[in-house]
Amino acid sequence: MSHEAVDGFVERNRLWARLGGAVANHPEPLSTPIAVVDLDAFDANADDLARRAGGKPVRVASKSLRVPALVARALAHDGFSGVLAYTVAEALHLHGSGISDDVVVAYPSVDPGALARLTSSEAAAAAITLMVDDVAHLDAVDAARPSPGVVVRVAVDVDAGLRLGSQHVGPKRSPLYDAAAVTALAREVVARPGFVLVGAMTYEGQVAGVPDDVPGQRTKSLLVRRLKQASVSQLEVRRREVVDALAGLADLEFWNGGGSGSVESTVADPVVTEVAAGSGLLVPGLFDHYQSFSPRPAAFFGLRVSRKPSPALATVHGGGLIASGPVGDDRAPIPWAPPGLHLTGLEGAGEVQTPLTGHPAAMLAIGELVWFRHAKSGELFEHVNDVHLVRGDRIVETVPSYRGLGHAW
Template sequence: MTSDTERDGLASRLERAVAAASPAPGTPVAVVDLDAFDANAVDLVRRAAGKPVRVASKSVRVPALLRRALAIDGFHGVLAYTLAEALWLQGERVASDILMAYPTVDRPALAALTASPAASRAITLMVDDPAHLDVVDEVRSTDHPVRVAIDVDAGLLIGGRHVGPKRSPVHDPHSVVALARHILGRPGFDLVGVMTYEGQVAGVPDAAPGQRARSLVVRRIKAASLTQLETRRREIARAISGLTELELWNAGGSGSVDDTTRDPVVTEVAAGSGLLVPALFDHYRSFTPRPAAFFGVPVVRRPTAGIATVHGGGLVASGPAGRDRLPLPWAPSGLHLTRLEGAGEVQTPLAGPAAARLSIGDLVWFRHAKSGELFEHTNTVYLLRGDRFVDEVPTYRGLGLAF
């Protein structure tokens, strides 16, 4: 875990960088620490043990950072979250191998995909129902083959219950083979891959401080999931091999890279949050977090000697509502949200030992709970190297893109 000394050192580095660069007025000021980003990328490659790491763009949303990750040996391809985004990434030559993470029914985007030989070669759609193919056929204007992969549910099935993300109705060899036969029997589609995302392993902290009992339960669920999933993957792979040869089997996420890549069926692992390490990724046994993304908001009020109020700050993460979805006051150390107000859209009061030392105009640096979502709130990101900003780059939002 990052020490208070390191957090205060970050605050000093950022203070010097802001003083030298004088960012344009407006909040929040988003920053990515390139030293931490690069170290995280290298660590993901190490953990992948020779298998390619596909960048999950949903967890990045900054084209310059996507390019940066893809330029590192061991990274290959993008896992995109919408087809409109995938088409933009292909058209801008950010990536030429793009796998969709989710099914799409975006008819204009599908029409554009099927009309472009280059896009059709670069982008692989994700499907889990014949209805997804029907939409493609309804809008296609050419006979360019469309690449598709099957999203196979990777949840833990135990005692009649399903533990994990509710993603796909396809979960066993029989249902996978049935859908695979359907795809192979339809003209205009090439079945090239499978995805099994074990979110209950990759996306859940298993070493949370003060939650020993819960962490133990999570670790048991993860172990059971991995054991069950390795068997199911092997059975599904054997069943599909009698029908066609796949190009790829995508699985995992930042929190499960080590475990996922041990499965011989898996050919690549997806990761995105591990590059920026948001607050929800602090407490994993599998890797050491190096927080890389921050946003700064200024102190605008001192309602009491022990409270400092910042402008804005309420960048709340998606998922089940709870305190863990709130942004985390990070630098300087010694600050926390108040229970009465939490993180507000226009103002956020902060308490704690450091609050008394803050003056109006000082910047307080937060970490978002999830990766990527921060950059829906800012047009640009400052790239930090040491104690200076070396570049300012646009986010998707800054480019006028709403994916």
């Protein structure tokens, strides 16, 4: 085993003892799943994202947090400004609760109730920017308006995928690809009363969200890095074409791009004025293997051993917190501390129980905690009402998730 692997095992054993101590030291017994965020790791990750952004502001991607106190904590760090929300209802909550007066909704909305609330408030409409990529999105806003007096801020979502002939590599988001298509929609926005075009967005998920330094996958990782380089180069050209085409139509306030895995390449493009990031604050399992940064996991959930089917097995209660996306082993939670535990091939992570193998399983007693990492970032907090913020071996604060506040965005 390499020195790095040995150091990693030692650190994970220390984490097991530290988080277990934090739970034991808490004055009230905690029910599982116990969601914790290590504040030292969170703050260090925030500082690292700001450093990687090289002076351009980092907009907090709230989908990757889903805990208002953590969104506010990120915004309090130097280098962070504004929120990238994922629904209009969430954006209204963030603005109404005073967390941010600069919220961009990353996805187009056709939610009539939320749009009606937005267009009923001049203050909210001045603080929240909607994303559009079709005239139908403008129609949805107009249909929900109680009156025409409130001006709505909008940004255009430009497809950031890599085009290789007829192939498209990247998230299937916007139908707007070239400058002509973007300009056509921009003209519709500018000409329509009650709207103002203030920004643009390109999310290069095939760069930001794909690991490119996976152990044991040298050939695949090399291919991924080459595709990323090609995508970055192609996107720089297209961004410049689009911004030049829009120059006579609107004075854009911002151009948003990137994600936690592509901060450096995104901010290197002079067209981009800000970068979005969220997963890099918590570093879930899918963000372990990037060349651009070293992982510093900050979010964990704890489950108690509830039975011992055999001396070599330990079964925890619950565990089936599976991440969204294409079905595969990489979407399962990772048994993290103590190190050396593994899911079984037959049962995997189950809704009501998860059997674990590996040498620590024999030593675990009924009632002891095992700590897991979720594969994706904010999705963990859809499963808990409370999030315990840990510093050292103490829980220093317990805060609600969106779910804990009664919200399901």
